[in-house]
Amino acid sequence: MASTSQQTAPVIDITMPWFGMDIGGSLCKLVYFEPKDITKDEADSEVETLRNIRRYLTKNSAYGKTGHRDTHLQVHEMGQNWRGTAHFGDAATACFMASPLMEDVYIRGRKGTLHFIRFPSSEMVNFLALAKSKGMANLVTTVCATGGGAYKFEEDFRREVNMKLEKFDEFDSLLKGLQFADAQNPSECYYWASPTDDTCCTKINYDFSNPYPFLIVNIGSGVSVLAVYSPTNYKRISGTSLGGGTFLGLCCLLTGCNTFEEAIQLAAEGDNTNVDKLVRDIYGGDYERFGLPGDLVASRERRSKVSRQDLARATLVTITNNIGSIARMCATQEKIDRVVFMGNFLRVNPIAMKLLAYAMDYWSKGTMKALFLEHEGYFGAIGCLLQFHNDGDIKSQVLASLKYGVKMHFIQKKKEKFSLILPASSIHLAPCKFKNEETERIQCIFPPTWYSNVCNDVCAHSDQSCCGKRKRQFNNVCCQDENEEESEDTCDPCQSQRSKSVCKQPVCSQKGGSQSTCSKCYAPATKKSRRGGAAPCPKPRPPVCSRKRRKGPPKSVYDDYCQLCPQTDAEDDDEDQCDIGYKSPIPRKKTPNTAESYANIVLHYLSKLKGLFKSARERNNDSSSYFDGEKYDPISKSILKKGIRRSGYSDSDSENKQKVYDIVNAALQYGCANDIIEKVGNYFLVKAKSPPQKVATRRPTPGPDYFRCASCKNLSKFATRRKSVVDLRGKDKISSKFRRHSTYYDDDYGRTTPTRRKRSASNTSVVNYCPKCYSRMKSNRRL
Numbered sequence: 001m002a003s004t005s006q007q008t009a010p011v012i013d014i015t016m017p018w019f020g021m022d023i024g025g026s027l028c029k030l031v032y033f034e035p036k037d038i039t040k041d042e043a044d045s046e047v048e049t050l051r052n053i054r055r056y057l058t059k060n061s062a063y064g065k066t067g068h069r070d071t072h073l074q075v076h077e078m079g080q081n082w083r084g085t086a087h088f089g090d091a092a093t094a095c096f097m098a099s100p101l102m103e104d105v106y107i108r109g110r111k112g113t114l115h116f117i118r119f120p121s122s123e124m125v126n127f128l129a130l131a132k133s134k135g136m137a138n139l140v141t142t143v144c145a146t147g148g149g150a151y152k153f154e155e156d157f158r159r160e161v162n163m164k165l166e167k168f169d170e171f172d173s174l175l176k177g178l179q180f181a182d183a184q185n186p187s188e189c190y191y192w193a194s195p196t197d198d199t200c201c202t203k204i205n206y207d208f209s210n211p212y213p214f215l216i217v218n219i220g221s222g223v224s225v226l227a228v229y230s231p232t233n234y235k236r237i238s239g240t241s242l243g244g245g246t247f248l249g250l251c252c253l254l255t256g257c258n259t260f261e262e263a264i265q266l267a268a269e270g271d272n273t274n275v276d277k278l279v280r281d282i283y284g285g286d287y288e289r290f291g292l293p294g295d296l297v298a299s300r301e302r303r304s305k306v307s308r309q310d311l312a313r314a315t316l317v318t319i320t321n322n323i324g325s326i327a328r329m330c331a332t333q334e335k336i337d338r339v340v341f342m343g344n345f346l347r348v349n350p351i352a353m354k355l356l357a358y359a360m361d362y363w364s365k366g367t368m369k370a371l372f373l374e375h376e377g378y379f380g381a382i383g384c385l386l387q388f389h390n391d392g393d394i395k396s397q398v399l400a401s402l403k404y405g406v407k408m409h410f411i412q413k414k415k416e417k418f419s420l421i422l423p424a425s426s427i428h429l430a431p432c433k434f435k436n437e438e439t440e441r442i443q444c445i446f447p448p449t450w451y452s453n454v455c456n457d458v459c460a461h462s463d464q465s466c467c468g469k470r471k472r473q474f475n476n477v478c479c480q481d482e483n484e485e486e487s488e489d490t491c492d493p494c495q496s497q498r499s500k501s502v503c504k505q506p507v508c509s510q511k512g513g514s515q516s517t518c519s520k521c522y523a524p525a526t527k528k529s530r531r532g533g534a535a536p537c538p539k540p541r542p543p544v545c546s547r548k549r550r551k552g553p554p555k556s557v558y559d560d561y562c563q564l565c566p567q568t569d570a571e572d573d574d575e576d577q578c579d580i581g582y583k584s585p586i587p588r589k590k591t592p593n594t595a596e597s598y599a600n601i602v603l604h605y606l607s608k609l610k611g612l613f614k615s616a617r618e619r620n621n622d623s624s625s626y627f628d629g630e631k632y633d634p635i636s637k638s639i640l641k642k643g644i645r646r647s648g649y650s651d652s653d654s655e656n657k658q659k660v661y662d663i664v665n666a667a668l669q670y671g672c673a674n675d676i677i678e679k680v681g682n683y684f685l686v687k688a689k690s691p692p693q694k695v696a697t698r699r700p701t702p703g704p705d706y707f708r709c710a711s712c713k714n715l716s717k718f719a720t721r722r723k724s725v726v727d728l729r730g731k732d733k734i735s736s737k738f739r740r741h742s743t744y745y746d747d748d749y750g751r752t753t754p755t756r757r758k759r760s761a762s763n764t765s766v767v768n769y770c771p772k773c774y775s776r777m778k779s780n781r782r783l
């Protein structure tokens with residue numbers, strides 16, 4: 001059998017098409033992931049239909065009459081990009097051309113290119129017919145979909161192309177897509193400098209790595225305004241029906257144009273002042289007292305001799321200004337100063353973007369910033385794609401692994417979501433720009449929607465995460481009750497909501513920000529942090545373990561051990577209470593953010609698997625590093641012997657074995673421990689030396705090795721020569737203190753039982769004393 005060490009284990013069946021769909025009121029956005037790391041085996045197993053579909057999607061840029069692929073959002077192509085040179089100065093072009101877009105992105109551990117396709121939602125029937133003609137119906141696929149159309153067209157998809165729509169919330173998807181795009185594309189976010197001056201107006205990159213809080217104004221058919229406080233904490237605060245749909249509808253009616261592109265083209269050539277009545281038309285100049293400039297549109301009215309162009313421009317300006325005004329009010333109300341505008345209304349629409357940029361800046365007196373994004377209207381579809389349909393399988397695996405304690409090191413389940421604990425807590429998740437391999441790995445396993453309310457941004461730059469939720473299991477900070485209602489207050493740096501009862505321990509590692517106290521734990525911020533520096537709060541975190549543990553010995557090898565204190569952990573957390581505050585004898589170390597740290601975790605659980613085969617290995621006098629019934633020769637890389645007898649296991653053992661086996665296998669598949677473990681055939685081979693495992697230490701009990709001192713009752717280890725004294729029962733010279741013990745009979749194992757036998761010369765027995773008591777007795781009583 002060939003070694004698997006060189007190959008990347010396929011995570012999910014790549015041979016099925018990976019689509020994310022956002023079916024909106026006007027446009028259907030389709031994001032397609034084209035795999036670039038397809039192996040020969042995968043290529044061979046791929047059916048002809050799929051190959052054709054891939055070729056059709058990636059080789060064309062127009063589909064039917066109304067479908068288009070936005071190639072400029074996938075890769076920069078000189079000349080093809082409308083932003084390239086036509087509208088902007090050199091600086092803007094240079095900035096744009098320098099940035100990578102969506103080629104060679106990693107999703108679920110697979111490398112590929114994202115393709116961005118759109119067509120009018122009204123063409124859904126034709127789209128389905130096309131998909132059917134390409135053989136989609138034979139594939140029986142599941143596609144993640146969002147937007148109103150995911151509900152509206154669900155039945156049509158099933159009927160026409162045998163496709164199941166896995167539906168996701170459109171704003172959840174929007175946010176996930178935005179985080180992903182920003183993490184992938186360094187120049188995703190930008191703003192307009194000098195928006196009113198056509199000659200020097202430039203597009204400048206905006207570093208969006210620490211974005212919270214911000215406002216999203218999604219201008220699609222209608223407009224939705226979301227206030228976003230953290231990657232998963234947001235609310236829809238407002239909206240208006242006067243959006244892109246209104247503009248297009250009005251413009252078509254007023255000018256007789258037919259398409260959005262035509263409407264924008266007309267608007268670019270028109271002058272809205274020919275239509276609009278300005279403040280200066282009424283006041284003769286500015287209305288200074290209330291700061292209304294003369295060229296502000298006072299009202300909209302149709303005058304004589306206006307061109308189609310003027311009408312288009314006036315419609316565009318009207319709709320845009322109205323949205324800008326709502327956005328500004330929302331931002332003021334929420335005390336947010338960054339407003340991100342997105343949605344396809346902004347597609348090929350620099351007039352609207354510049355107007356918004358100017359309006360936000362002017363009316364906020366420079367305190368608010370309008371931000372824009374390259375992939376304007378595709379975030380919902382991207383977010384959907386990230387929630388690829390096989391997630392269901394992964395989710396059940398993760399749930400199973402949590403149940404058996406396998407991944408408790410780095411995952412915890414919070415309601416319907418999972419949050420990542422160590423070592424993931426020190427890992428940069430999107431939208432942080434400092435991505436690394438581990439981030440991708442963890443993101444491969446856990447789709448973004450499963451992340452709990454974690455702080456991804458500020459925590460990312462240090463191990464001292466400010467978000468208590470992630471470290472809850474380690475009880476470092478802010479241990480929040482799972483079912484607790486969260487308050488409105490937010491943690492300043494990360495903007496994650498905080499609980500009213502957080503931080504019973506007044507400790508925190510987070511930055512104080514501009515507050516005088518840390519808003520999460522109320523610990524005073526340092527002077528440095530008050531100045532906005534990055535000093536951590538002064539108090540150290542106590543190394544306590546909050547995990548509940550079982551009292552007494554473990555039931556089986558599958559009992560979970562608390563990793564902090566070496567006590568056995570309860571299967572059911574609610575039943576057995578751990579001593580909260582029990583000091584960990586194991587110093588908590590900063591977990592290095594390396595691939596090895598993942599591998600070590602997996603190795604730890606592999607040891608459980610190993611445990612099951614221990615007896616088999618011993619019987620076969622075989623100590624090599626494999627865990628299943630096949631012997632492996634690392635030199636020839638082949639299996640030498642098959643079928644080691646596996647007698648002596650109970651049914652539950654083999655059931656457990658299978659579960660742990662599955663989980664370790666899954667972890668390997670997702671690339672968690674490929675450097676150290678290799679799967680060959682039906683077993684795992686440890687390639688590197690396993691790290692020392694934390695072994696749960698049991699308290700010594702009286703037995704062949706230990707005895708209980710008849711005097712002090714402490715347990716002592718038997719020396720090679722046992723120190724015993726003969727209790728002469730009345731004939732001795734032992735003081736009353738020691739005589740008290742003579743009424744007890746200590747057996748060979750140190751068990752002390754009261755004796756009912758009468759005193760007699762023959763009633764003598766061996767009594768064990770610890771060396772300390774023995775020597776004390778000997779010296780004091782001349783024994």
Ligand SMILES: Nc1ncnc2c1ncn2[C@@H]1O[C@H](COP(=O)(O)OP(=O)(O)O)[C@@H](O)[C@H]1O
Nearest residue numbers: 024025026027220221244245260343344345377
């Ligand atoms: N090719 C196009 N066809 C129709 N509308 C377009 C087009 N390009 C941009 N738009 C604008 O984008 C709006 C739709 O934006 P989008 O973000 O896709 O919202 P929705 O999800 O409601 O479809 C339209 O109302 C229109 O103003």
Ligand SMILES: CC(C)(COP(=O)(O)O)[C@@H](O)C(=O)NCCC(=O)O
Nearest residue numbers: 024025220221222223224239240241
């Ligand atoms: C209903 C919608 C969320 C649908 O999203 P869309 O397809 O427009 O992107 C959106 O059109 C909207 O928020 N409309 C505004 C409704 C209002 O607040 O008046």
